[in-house]
Amino acid sequence: MSTATRPAPPDAPTSTVVASALDLSKVYGSGSTAVRAVDGVSVNIHRGTFTAIMGPSGSGKSTLMHCLAGLDRTTGGKVFLAGQELSALDDRRLTRVRRDQVGFVFQSFNLLPTLTARENMLLPLDLAGRRPDPDHLREVVDALGLADRLGHRPSELSGGQQQRVAIARALLTRPAVVFADEPTGALDSATAEEVLGLLRDSVTRLGQTVVMVTHDPQAASVADRVLVMGDGRLVDDLDRPTPEQLLAATAGGRARHAVDERADEVGS
Numbered sequence: 001m002s003t004a005t006r007p008a009p010p011d012a013p014t015s016t017v018v019a020s021a022l023d024l025s026k027v028y029g030s031g032s033t034a035v036r037a038v039d040g041v042s043v044n045i046h047r048g049t050f051t052a053i054m055g056p057s058g059s060g061k062s063t064l065m066h067c068l069a070g071l072d073r074t075t076g077g078k079v080f081l082a083g084q085e086l087s088a089l090d091d092r093r094l095t096r097v098r099r100d101q102v103g104f105v106f107q108s109f110n111l112l113p114t115l116t117a118r119e120n121m122l123l124p125l126d127l128a129g130r131r132p133d134p135d136h137l138r139e140v141v142d143a144l145g146l147a148d149r150l151g152h153r154p155s156e157l158s159g160g161q162q163q164r165v166a167i168a169r170a171l172l173t174r175p176a177v178v179f180a181d182e183p184t185g186a187l188d189s190a191t192a193e194e195v196l197g198l199l200r201d202s203v204t205r206l207g208q209t210v211v212m213v214t215h216d217p218q219a220a221s222v223a224d225r226v227l228v229m230g231d232g233r234l235v236d237d238l239d240r241p242t243p244e245q246l247l248a249a250t251a252g253g254r255a256r257h258a259v260d261e262r263a264d265e266v267g268s
């Protein structure tokens with residue numbers, strides 16, 4: 001059959017879908033110690049949107065994000081990122097997709113202590129043998145308010161400034177998606193708000209796609225959409241929820257979890 005006449009599978013990535021999971025499962029270990037961290041999750045992430053992933057501890061948030069970002073292999077189902085099926089790539093190709101298409105922001109900043117802010121920001125481009133586009137560099141540096149900090153080493157920067165350098169580093173490769181894992185977890189609330197505002201701006205002003213794992217309903221409320229995980233499954237998919245709606249949704253997740261645990265106890 002020619003590709004022109006082949007019907008698209010129902011959930012195949014479309015031009016506005018930049019990342020997707022189709023019936024994604026991830027099992028750690030095997031036999032009696034196996035843990036089903038993600039259990040049959042299907043989701044599409046649209047270009048230029050901010051998605052938060054919430055849920056109780058151990059519900060599979062990080063595992064889902066790591067699989068979407070190509071940091072972790074799936075056990076079942078498919079993952080697409082920037083038009084490539086990650087689950088079908090060998091390690092070398094997967095590394096290249098991760099390097100070219102993914103930006104990461106971590107709770108602990110992960111900056112190299114001996115490099116300046118500017119060198120840290122440019123490191124992924126240097127490693128890929130790519131030169132920064134001067135206009136884009138200026139735009140990102142200005143958007144993140146880093147122009148007067150470029151020569152400083154991480155130890156000479158506050159936590160919020162270090163996280164801004166990490167966000168700049170993630171944006172400069174023009175990745176298909178920036179994945180942020182508890183990016184405000186190590187920051188005080190005022191600095192956290194500022195960093196969230198910058199991530200939000202990267203979506204609104206620069207058209208970046210961001211996926212962020214967070215425990216914090218206040219942080220998640222800056223997102224366009226919040227996916228709520230519970231026991232490895234997607235239990236809610238909320239459009240621009242308020243912090244109050246998020247508290248209710250995640251309290252529901254905890255309640256479900258507690259009910260399941262009681263059911264297990266009764267059953268055992």
Ligand SMILES: Nc1ncnc2c1ncn2[C@@H]1O[C@H](COP(=O)(O)OP(=O)(O)OP(=O)(O)O)[C@@H](O)[C@H]1O
Binds near residue numbers: 028055059062
């Ligand atoms: N490398 C691993 N080996 C074995 N089990 C793992 C591994 N990584 C995660 N798990 C298990 O998979 C489940 C989901 O973990 P995951 O870290 O994705 O949850 P989470 O929702 O991100 O939790 P938290 O909010 O505490 O970070 C948990 O039961 C966890 O113990």
